[in-house]
Amino acid sequence: MARIRLQSVGKRYPNGFSALENLSLEIEDKAFVVLLGPSGCGKSTTLNLIAGLEDVTSGALYFDEQIMNVVPAHRRDVAMVFQSYALYPHKSVYENIAFGLRMRGHPAADIDRRVKDAARRLELEALLDRRPHQLSGGQRQRVALGRALVRQPAVFLMDEPLSNLDATLRIAMRAEIKQLHQTMQTTFVYVTHDQAEALTLADQIVVMRDGVIQQIGSPEEIYDRPRNTFVASFLGNPPINYLEGMLTEEGEALCFQRGSLSLVLPHALALRLKGQAGRSVKLGLRAEEVDEHSVPRPGETLHGRVSSVLPVGSDQYLGFEAEGKLLFFRVGRDLRHREGENVALSVNVNRLQIFDSGTGDSLLWSGNGA
Amino acid sequence: MTALERAGHRVFLAAASVVFLAYVLAPVAWLASSSVQQEAEITSRPPHWIPQRPTPENFAAIFEAKEKQVTYENRRQGDPATGGYIPSTARNLMPAMWNSLIVAVAVVVLNLLVSVPAAYAMAKIRFIGRSASIYFMLITRVIPDIALVVPFFLFIRKLGLLDHLGSLVITYLAITVPFSVFILVSYFESLPDELDKAARIDGCSRLQTLLLVYVPLAVPSLVAVILFTFLTSWNEFLLALMFTQTPASQTMPIVVASFASDFTISFSFINAAGVLAVVPPVVLAIAFERYIVSGLTAGAVKG
Ligand SMILES: Nc1ncnc2c1ncn2[C@@H]1O[C@H](COP(=O)(O)OP(=O)(O)O)[C@@H](O)[C@H]1O
Ligand SMILES: [Mg+2]
Numbered sequence: 001m002a003r004i005r006l007q008s009v010g011k012r013y014p015n016g017f018s019a020l021e022n023l024s025l026e027i028e029d030k031a032f033v034v035l036l037g038p039s040g041c042g043k044s045t046t047l048n049l050i051a052g053l054e055d056v057t058s059g060a061l062y063f064d065e066q067i068m069n070v071v072p073a074h075r076r077d078v079a080m081v082f083q084s085y086a087l088y089p090h091k092s093v094y095e096n097i098a099f100g101l102r103m104r105g106h107p108a109a110d111i112d113r114r115v116k117d118a119a120r121r122l123e124l125e126a127l128l129d130r131r132p133h134q135l136s137g138g139q140r141q142r143v144a145l146g147r148a149l150v151r152q153p154a155v156f157l158m159d160e161p162l163s164n165l166d167a168t169l170r171i172a173m174r175a176e177i178k179q180l181h182q183t184m185q186t187t188f189v190y191v192t193h194d195q196a197e198a199l200t201l202a203d204q205i206v207v208m209r210d211g212v213i214q215q216i217g218s219p220e221e222i223y224d225r226p227r228n229t230f231v232a233s234f235l236g237n238p239p240i241n242y243l244e245g246m247l248t249e250e251g252e253a254l255c256f257q258r259g260s261l262s263l264v265l266p267h268a269l270a271l272r273l274k275g276q277a278g279r280s281v282k283l284g285l286r287a288e289e290v291d292e293h294s295v296p297r298p299g300e301t302l303h304g305r306v307s308s309v310l311p312v313g314s315d316q317y318l319g320f321e322a323e324g325k326l327l328f329f330r331v332g333r334d335l336r337h338r339e340g341e342n343v344a345l346s347v348n349v350n351r352l353q354i355f356d357s358g359t360g361d362s363l364l365w366s367g368n369g370a
Numbered sequence: 371m372t373a374l375e376r377a378g379h380r381v382f383l384a385a386a387s388v389v390f391l392a393y394v395l396a397p398v399a400w401l402a403s404s405s406v407q408q409e410a411e412i413t414s415r416p417p418h419w420i421p422q423r424p425t426p427e428n429f430a431a432i433f434e435a436k437e438k439q440v441t442y443e444n445r446r447q448g449d450p451a452t453g454g455y456i457p458s459t460a461r462n463l464m465p466a467m468w469n470s471l472i473v474a475v476a477v478v479v480l481n482l483l484v485s486v487p488a489a490y491a492m493a494k495i496r497f498i499g500r501s502a503s504i505y506f507m508l509i510t511r512v513i514p515d516i517a518l519v520v521p522f523f524l525f526i527r528k529l530g531l532l533d534h535l536g537s538l539v540i541t542y543l544a545i546t547v548p549f550s551v552f553i554l555v556s557y558f559e560s561l562p563d564e565l566d567k568a569a570r571i572d573g574c575s576r577l578q579t580l581l582l583v584y585v586p587l588a589v590p591s592l593v594a595v596i597l598f599t600f601l602t603s604w605n606e607f608l609l610a611l612m613f614t615q616t617p618a619s620q621t622m623p624i625v626v627a628s629f630a631s632d633f634t635i636s637f638s639f640i641n642a643a644g645v646l647a648v649v650p651p652v653v654l655a656i657a658f659e660r661y662i663v664s665g666l667t668a669g670a671v672k673g
Binding site: 013014048051052053072073074078079080082083084086087088089090099100103104147 | 496497498500562564565567568569570571572573574575578583586587
């Protein structure tokens with residue numbers, strides 16, 4: 001069991017590229033932490049540092065209280081599942097799963113029992129004699145999981161383990177991994193660029209960009225209280241909409257103003273924006289935070305024209321022209337809007353996000369407030 | 371394409387293959403055939419592809435040469451049966467083949483010991499100067515051997531290895547290791563990095579990763595390296611000519627070449643020696659036959 005601590009960690013590759021800078025992160029024992037970010041932001045690098053596959057250039061890495069910077073991978077009690085699965089092509093499924101135990105000198109009987117246990121649990125029993133090239137993608141994925149879990153490691157690392165699977169299998173495996181975490185009782189660090197995966201699996205999400213952590217928090221925190229526009233944009237489908245405008249004071253109330261649009265901010269938000277009236281800001285409006293059923297009330301109304309209707313099965317996406325910008329909303333499919341119609345949508349003002357229009361930092365949740 | 375065209379295409383390919391095979395194999399066939407002919411028959415015109423009076427005498431001469439003293443005086447007595455001439459150095463052939471074999475095997479083994487870890491390091495460990503070292507090694511192979519003969523000679527003399535098999539082992543390694551590393555680097559690079567990472571996570575040290583994961587996967591490339599190294603050592607002439615002086619260290623190509631510079635030349639005898647020289651490489655090729663084609667292409671995929 002292990003708590004993982006990265007303290008001001010930097011990673012510079014031999015070619016001079018600095019992939020991580022001054023990264024600090026604490027992962028609780030038995031937590032399920034997801035590193036989330038676009039491709040190339042340094043997620044795999046972070047994972048490789050934890051695994052010992054790459055050396056830390058600066059800073060310190062601890063497992064519990066022990067510094068791990070120079071401990072080689074084979075001396076760390078970690079297991080890892082790779083995106084490409086990386087099964088040994090010349091070994092049978094059985095030997096692939098058993099290899100880690102053999103290398104660590106477990107007695108043969110113990111190896112056999114553990115491999116068979118893992119195989120039963122992952123429904124691989126019938127495949128133990130096959131070679132990896134005789135397996136389907138989903139089966140290979142399960143062998144890769146088996147190879148990792150059979151060792152009962154202190155830290156379980158996964159680098160985009162599901163991204164090579166088709167959509168249905170991916171959802172099923174998500175549930176399986178979640179369950180695995182619950183039964184194994186070890187620390188999981190999981191890398192993905194898929195926000196849905198992160199939101200379903202994580203206790204804690206770490207959003208990264210260009211080697212820098214943008215925000216750490218529970219899925220709800222990350223989704224509801226994004227620290228900046230990068231985090232806000234990365235989660236949500238379709239992505240959050242932005243409108244540039246001004247904060248204005250109208251009597252008691254604080255408003256967001258843009259052209260003819262005026263949204264009255266609820267008291268809770270207004271409190272956090274004290275003294276900011278007159279500032280030009282960027283309003284963030286999530287795709288699902290409009291209500292097309294309720295009758296719009298003044299100060300919560302968005303007027304515009306429907307420019308496209310895109311059914312996506314359970315929902316439909318609404319392309320919406322308002323205040324000279326094209327916004328996208330997600331609405332129920334029972335709604336029958338036509339292209340070209342003028343519509344007034346009721347905005348859920350309690351869920352509005354306000355960002356600095358220059359830096360993109362949240363004026364609601366950055367720093368102390370979050 | 372009509373059926374007729376297709377058939378024509380096939381016939382053309384078959385004919386072209388036959389022509390090509392004949393072109394490649396005719397010298398070998400003549401070598402084998404003439405090695406069991408008498409000196410008189412070998413010079414007949416038109417040549418006899420099938421010996422009319424096959425004789426084992428040339429081979430017998432090689433294997434019995436040890437017991438015979440061939441001198442200027444008795445050389446014409448030669449073998450009464452063939453009337454051929456046995457060169458005075460005939461007795462050196464078997465020891466020379468043995469020398470060649472020792473050198474080739476030593477070079478193959480040492481080459482693998484050096485080039486396999488080197489190639490793994492260059493393919494999978496990112497150290498400073500990695501690509502520079504790969505290029506540097508390849509550049510050493512651009513220099514023709516003839517340019518290296520004198521430096522090598524001075525070097526070998528300083529080491530006191532003149533007329534010693536060690537001189538050949540050292541210089542052949544210098545010739546073969548860069549190319550072996552190059553073949554293996556491109557193969558190791560074609561194996562995914564994640565395999566390397568998985569092995570290390572599974573508890574392998576770097577050396578264990580190499581031996582337990584990479585080497586088993588690289589067998590076709592290793593076979594290519596073994597063949598290339600063995601054949602290079604087995605056939606090498608120039609350096610062996612410089613560094614060896616006595617039968618103690620002379621290799622097969624040197625001794626066979628010396629047959630041609632004897633007082634009189636017996637072509638059938640030389641051809642018999644040639645047949646023997648072909649045997650070890652052929653045995654090796656047959657032993658590794660099923661890996662050869664895949665190995666030769668494996669290195670070619672990348673790099
Ligand atoms: N071995 C390497 N040498 C140099 N740069 C690398 C190396 N590995 C990764 N990088 C660079 O570091 C950055 C982060 O890579 P990575 O951690 O793999 O990103 P992610 O997993 O988030 O997609 C990328 O810009 C990538 O190009
Ligand atoms: Mg990655």
